[in-house]
Amino acid sequence: MPMHHIPGIPSARQGCLAMLLGMAVLALLPDTALGEREQGEWLVVRTPITSETVTRLKNATNRAIESRGAKKIVYQFQFAGLSEAGPCQDLANFLLRDIKGRAETYAYVDKPLMGHAVLPALACNYLWLGPDGAIGQAASKQPDEQADRALQLKYLEVAEARGKFPALVFKMLYPELVVYQIDAPDGRKFKLDRDQAARLGIDARHALAPEEVNQDPRPVLREQEAGLYRPSDPRTKSFGLWGRVVSSPQQVVELLDLPGSLVQGNPLVNLDQPPRAARIVIKNEITRGMVESLRRQIKRAVDVDKVNCIIFEINAWGGPGSVRIADDLAKELVDLREKGVLTIAYIPATARGAATYIAFGCSRIIMGPRAELGDCQMLLYERGNRAVPERDVMVFRESLKNLAERQGYSPVLAEGLLSPGMEIVKVQAKPDPNQPGRLATAFLEKAQAEKEARKWDIVGTVKAKDRPLAFDTEKALEYGIAWDKVDPPSIDNVAKLEGIDPKNVAGARTGFLDEVAAFLAHPVTTVFLVIVFFTCLILELKAPGVGVPGVIAAISIVLVIWANSWLSGELNSLAILLVLLGLVLLGVELFILPGFGVCGISGILLLLLGLSLVVVQRWPQTPGEYLDLGKNASIFAAGLLVSLFAAFILARYLPNVPYANRLILQPPDDETSAAGAPLPPAQSPALLGAVGVVVTTLRPAGKARFGDEFIDVVAEGAYVEAGSRVQVVEIDGVRVVVKPV
Secondary structure: OOOOOOOOOOOHHHHHHHHHHHHHHHHHOOHHHOOOOOOEEEEEEEOOOOHHHHHHHHHHHHHHHHHHOOOEEEEEEEOOOOOOHHHHHHHHHHHHHHOOOOOEEEEEEOOEEOHHHHHHHHHOOEEEEOOOOEEEOOOOOOOOOOOOHHHHHHHHHHHHHOOOOHHHHHHHHOOOOOEEEEEEOOEEEEEEOHHHHHHOOOOHHHEOOHHHHOOOOEEEEOOOOOOEEOOOOHHHHHOOOOOEEOOOHHHHHHHOOOOHHHHHOOHHHHOOOOOOEEEEEEEEEOOHHHHHHHHHHHHHHHHHOOOOEEEEEEEEEOOHHHHHHHHHHHHHHHHHHHHOOEEEEEEOOEEOOOHHHHHHHOOEEEEOOOOEEOOOHHHHEOOOOOEOOHHHHHHHHHHHHHHHHHHOOOHHHHHHOOOOOOOEEEEEEOOOOOOOOOOOEEEEEHHHHHHOOOOEEEEEEEEOOOOOOOEEHHHHHHOOOOOEEOOOOOHHHHHHHOOOOHHHEEEOOOOHHHHHHHHHOOHHHHHHHHHHHHHHHHHHHHOOOOOHHHHHHHHHHHHHHHHHHHHHOOOOHHHHHHHHHHHHHHHHHHHOOOOOOHHHHHHHHHHHHHHHHHHHOOOOOOHHHHHHHHHHHHHHHHHHHHHHHHHHHHHHHHHHOOOHHHHOOOOOOOOEOOOOOEOOOOOOHHHOOOEEEEOOOEOOEEEEEEOOEEEEEEEOOOOEOOOOEEEEEEEEOOEEEEEEO
16 A cells, blocks of 8 residues: 655655754754853953053953963953043954954943943944943043044944944044934945044045935934933934843853853953962861951951952861851852952862852862862761751752852752752753843753753753762863863962962961960860869869969960850850859859759859850750760860869879979968968867767858867868767868768
8 A cells, every 4th residue: 555645744754854954963063062161251341441451351361262262252341430542442453353263252331331442342243232331432531632543543443343334433432423324225324424524534435425415314413412322222223333232241141151150250350560369278177267267367368468369279178067157258258359359269179068158159160170069968967977957958058059149150050069859951942033142051950941841952961860969170160160270280370370470379377366276276285275274173172272273274264265266256155154153153062062962063064065165166056066065075074084183193292292382382380370370289189089069050161069168170071050969080280070970
């Protein structure tokens, strides 16, 4: 039975041809279409443009093209004053001639741009404006500067090279010109008044020809009307001076399919002198003390050393308890942009857990060839492999997403770092001429990509379900997380990548107090000081008075509290109150309610808790932090036991050591008191074993009556009420010890 082709359904031959055609199209696509995003650069050009600015812009552009392979360079022009013609001509020449076909150049003007700075903006391959942007009014208002013939020719060269109407460009330079629009069969034209053009030496080609006068030209820009063109002016839609009106820098990078982090720009470009940088090392576990030390180093580098760039060499990690402090520091790093400071996260090896927040807070991330960033599995589990509560993980996730979005990174990728069950895919937008602003590539949850299959094509898997997500160097570059990589990895190479002379990179200075506090807050030093504190406290209580042991005990506890408070940046009032309350309770137990009861035990526990809080620096919020608190309390309890042994040894042997025996108060001798007054006679040994009645309550000292004689006695251990019967159990000189019977 013969097969007939059914209309509307392709035949096998047509299907094969379509498949072959599709394969051919894919083969012709550039490598970046489905793979790594193109590299780009975003440079902020602030006016007035000077010769130094032009030199730095040239260097930054050439570095981006040659070192990083950037194919798209965006110059964001920001007007802050009129620029001289010379530097602007130099920059325009560079954009027109030197770059050639090595990269595409884009000028983005989101606010009005005036003066001769419009010349390099027009010299870019593409000119895009923001809704509030404007360009023109190039004529200088300075009386000693006029547009000479060479400058006029430069404006003409730029206009013709970039396909702009010379008449409209000349109007920027000469506000007295009248510009006419001619709607001819061969297209719209803009021409100048013939007499005005001749008077200013403008080529007659750009003025109305005799035959054009009869084509009903109409003036669109009148005499003395400023040549300042705005998207809000409906007349400018037909002028063809700019290509797009783009709402924000973020949309610019989206349209160009560049990493969102580019929009931060490079503040080093607009400096009047060579940039200076500070190097700050972040290594090992991130703690509150470390972050406070980093804050002081940053403040000193920016406010005292006046650096323009800070390079953070990160080889660190941090668990759930470090997220909040790392996130706070990251937000402060973001705010440094407002001070014109470029922050670079240099990762030679690894930045894991809470260290990811600090890296994301920097303006740029530069990695070593085999580095890794973003392994956040440790943020999902406490010590002891206990899962962090989901509500806490949600807070971690939201903080990282907000930080990533603020820095121009994909929030979906940031969320994936803390979402094991999430599936992430890389998608490419399907062509849609009605929505030119859509991302060429993006990262989406797989479910969302499948739901929006009409809009997106899935081109790759970034994260499979129940698999952790982290970025090695190549993936970080591909996903727009890393700015660049250095190989071989070194601080000097990072500095050179940003155009900084390695000689101008200095290690951030730490203050003397920082170093002292860091030494005293070291766990070994802290435990030693606590042992000294307990030992001297026991010695002082054994020999009452204000002696050397009491002074040493006070100094030791003050050093522990000060060092940890200095590093944490805040005074832990609760810890100090607990320590003081513990000392008060011990005093009550020893001098008011003798024995070893509730006050004594409570005092010791409060001392241990207070000292532990000093070290952990805040009241625990998570099971892991409670575990840390308990661990420190156990260590200090062990230190107390060592102190008891040390106090026993010292009390036994120190009085017999020459010179050293002066460190503690000695009991008075048998002859005289310390003031020289005669001492009462020693009690007779015959009193030993005698039974008497307590006359005054023993607390523990008081009076007791033995027969007709009243004698000062000391109770052995417990509190003894008046009227109780007691027996003498020890006689030591004038000291008579009794116990209840």
